[in-house]
Amino acid sequence: MKLEYTYEQLLEKNKNYLWNPFTQMKTYLQDDPLIIARGEGIKLIDVKGREYYDGYSSLWLNAHGHNHPVLNKAITRQLDQIAHSTLLGSANIPAILLAERLVGITPDRLQKVFYSDSGAEAVEIGLKMAFLYWKYRGRPEKSQFLSMKNSYHGDTIGAVSVGGIDLFHQAFERLLFQTEKVAYPYPYRFQGSIEECVEVSLLELKQKLEEKADQLAGLILEPMVQGAGGMIVMPPGFLKEVEQLCRQYDVLLITDEVATGFGRTGRMFACEHEAIEPDIMTLGKKLTGGYLPVAATLTSNEIYEAFYGDFEEAKTFYHGHSYTGNQLGCAVALANLDLYEQENLIRHVQEVSQVAAQELRQVAELPHVGEVRQLGLMIGIELVQDRISKQSYDWKLGMGAKVCRKARDLGLITRPLDDVVTLMPSLVSTGPELQEMIAIIRQAIIEVTEA
Structure with a gap:
């Protein structure tokens, strides 16, 4: 589909007409908002043509990837x-x-x-x-x-x-x-x-x-x-x-x-x-x-x-x-x-969950990660000031949001739950894809918490 509007035009329309859910609009409109144009598999593509891993399966609901021919x-x-x-x-x-x-x-x-x-x-x-x-x-x-x-x-x-x-x-x-x-x-x-x-x-x-x-x-x-x-x-x-x-x-x-x-x-x-x-x-x-x-x-x-x-x-x-x-x-x-x-999808989730668990061990060792929580492909990574004392960050710092914003720069989209960074990918994600997504999150945590 031919793009009829530039990014700047769409952003202006978003500002003038659209109220996004669970979104502080002042912050959103000041921070180069993401505007999605299409999806292919487990990737989302924005109106500028950049691809991102859909790390939260479009709010935890995408199972087989986007634009699936059977569906x-x-x-x-x-x-x-x-x-x-x-x-x-x-x-x-x-x-x-x-x-x-x-x-x-x-x-x-x-x-x-x-x-x-x-x-x-x-x-x-x-x-x-x-x-x-x-x-x-x-x-x-x-x-x-x-x-x-x-x-x-x-x-x-x-x-x-x-x-x-x-x-x-x-x-x-x-x-x-x-x-x-x-x-x-x-x-x-x-x-x-x-x-x-x-x-x-x-x-x-x-x-x-x-x-x-x-x-x-x-x-x-x-x-x-x-x-x-x-x-x-x-x-x-x-x-x-x-x-x-x-x-x-x-x-x-x-x-x-x-x-x-x-x-x-x-x-x-x-x-x-x-x-x-x-x-x-x-x-x-x-x-x-x-x-x-x-x-x-x-x-x-x-x-x-x-x-x-x-x-x-x-x-x-x-x-x-x-x-x-x-x-x-x-x-x-x-x-x-x-x-x-x-596609025996439940068996697939069980298998790739083990791959994710292996990769998450490195994340759990980071000095500002308090706990990694996982059941299947339902994953949360809690950020803390210090993993030994378990002292939390001041919520006003928005550390979870900052890490997710950095992950977006690195090619993965997800949302935080306060200072818990979530990873809820499409269920068809492969082992190598999960490894890459977790590597992005790990890098984002390091860059933000150690800055």
């Missing part, structure tokens, strides 16, 4: 039939087939699929389902939610209410509904062993359940890795214990797999690491391979049947979105899942 064809083939018709009171072929496919690959307890357009919306739906489930079961007092401190579940009001990152959420405090929160186990900041950290966290959770179970509709968490909270990897055994406590105290378990799902952690879903069976699971991001906004909330037949009744019972689930179950999105999602099987 492109799936969309154009569906476009020849119909682009969209509503799912409210009717259905369509791709939405039905994708629902069947999702039920087939998720934990056995999950038997019904409700579509939406984003991960945050999928979370909102899960919360509403859990809330109304208990009402229709004759226990309306079970209306509150329990979540983890430092968690992130999206940016809509319900998702923010169960979130736990003050930097993102505190400004909206007066808009939010009340929730209960407990600590997520984080051995790196715990004065003791991993086992002691897990024990303390589980004890706090059990005490909260003993105190509040009669009021709690559900517990929501990010299984195995807290993503936006800093790529905090859950200690082994904790997730299984959480499931057992939810069953013991009759509280629904909601797992947010928007970031962790579809192979990112080395399993199709993070729940599989400890073989848990959630009551509700939320999905998004890589569901369409990074092509179109489709998300899903999966739930059990038991929850579905609480809403199943005669019209006059008024148990209809009054929730929906204009593009819910969009045919183009569902068609490319089906093609995306075909590619997972045909």
